[in-house]
Amino acid sequence: MVSLKNVNKHFGALHVLQDINLEVTKGEVVVVIGPSGSGKSTLCRAINRLETIDDGEILIDGNKLPAEGKALAKLRADVGMVFQSFNLFAHKSILENVTLGPIKVKGMKQSEAKELAMSLLERVGVANQSQKLPAQLSGGQQQRVAIARALAMRPKVMLFDEPTSALDPEMINEVLDTMVQLAKEGMTMIVVTHEMGFARKAADRVIFMADGKIVEQATPEEFFTNPKSDRAKDFLGKIL
Numbered sequence: 501m502v503s504l505k506n507v508n509k510h511f512g513a514l515h516v517l518q519d520i521n522l523e524v525t526k527g528e529v530v531v532v533i534g535p536s537g538s539g540k541s542t543l544c545r546a547i548n549r550l551e552t553i554d555d556g557e558i559l560i561d562g563n564k565l566p567a568e569g570k571a572l573a574k575l576r577a578d579v580g581m582v583f584q585s586f587n588l589f590a591h592k593s594i595l596e597n598v599t600l601g602p603i604k605v606k607g608m609k610q611s612e613a614k615e616l617a618m619s620l621l622e623r624v625g626v627a628n629q630s631q632k633l634p635a636q637l638s639g640g641q642q643q644r645v646a647i648a649r650a651l652a653m654r655p656k657v658m659l660f661d662e663p664t665s666a667l668d669p670e671m672i673n674e675v676l677d678t679m680v681q682l683a684k685e686g687m688t689m690i691v692v693t694h695e696m697g698f699a700r701k702a703a704d705r706v707i708f709m710a711d712g713k714i715v716e717q718a719t720p721e722e723f724f725t726n727p728k729s730d731r732a733k734d735f736l737g738k739i740l
């Protein structure tokens with residue numbers, strides 16, 4: 501579903517992605533962990549073309565990433581993204597936040613988009629908030645709306661970049677539970693998170709990144725109990 505082949509990216513002199521090779525199969529849940537600055541966000545942003553890459557290839561469901569235009573908009577719809585900061589449209593209602601993409605990008609009829617949005621808001625447990633503005637919701641609720649908004653585009657893969665790190669502790673689980681549910685339903689997911697509980701519960705594979713490289717990959721069980729590299733051991737020692 502997602503394929504990166506020899507992907508390289510520089511920010512000036514900084515080689516932020518170093519020859520990244522990664523294959524994510526349909527329905528697979530991959531958790532990406534690693535120290536701050538290791539290139540995790542850049543990797544996510546490259547996958548949905550918020551960042552360009554210098555060389556290599558990124559394929560989504562077998563299609564090469566187009567550079568721009570309509571084809572890129574279509575591909576972006578295939579790749580849903582949820583960020584650390586919820587990024588909802590502040591002056592639009594929760595319902596409008598979710599219907600906007602399907603109407604504007606997919607040309608969906610208002611009534612159909614509304615029906616879809618309400619079913620997704622129901623699914624993430626915030627249907628009763630649909631007429632409110634984002635600021636009237638808690639952080640956990642807003643992040644669940646952000647997930648519903650991404651799902652409204654019927655993506656083939658969902659990227660999550662530290663989706664719970666801006667949340668108060670008591671709201672983290674409501675968002676993680678929504679993500680676990682999504683994983684169970686068979687969504688292909690790439691999740692940058694340091695939430696080991698989520699990784700153990702939902703991940704098929706953990707990827708450990710450091711200094712722009714994939715240093716290690718293993719099942720969560722294997723990775724957390726028996727990390728191979730010193731970098732991973734050192735990192736786990738700090739966060740566990």
Ligand code: ADP
Nearest residue numbers: 511514516534535536537538539540541542543
């Ligand atoms: P992570 O998400 O693992 O913390 P990032 O992908 O955000 O890491 O960043 C990797 C490195 O690239 C960091 O050193 C960061 O400062 C740098 N970086 C990220 N975005 C930019 C940018 N737009 N311009 C220059 N440097 C950047």
Ligand code: MG
Nearest residue numbers: 540541542662
């Ligand atoms: Mg990051």
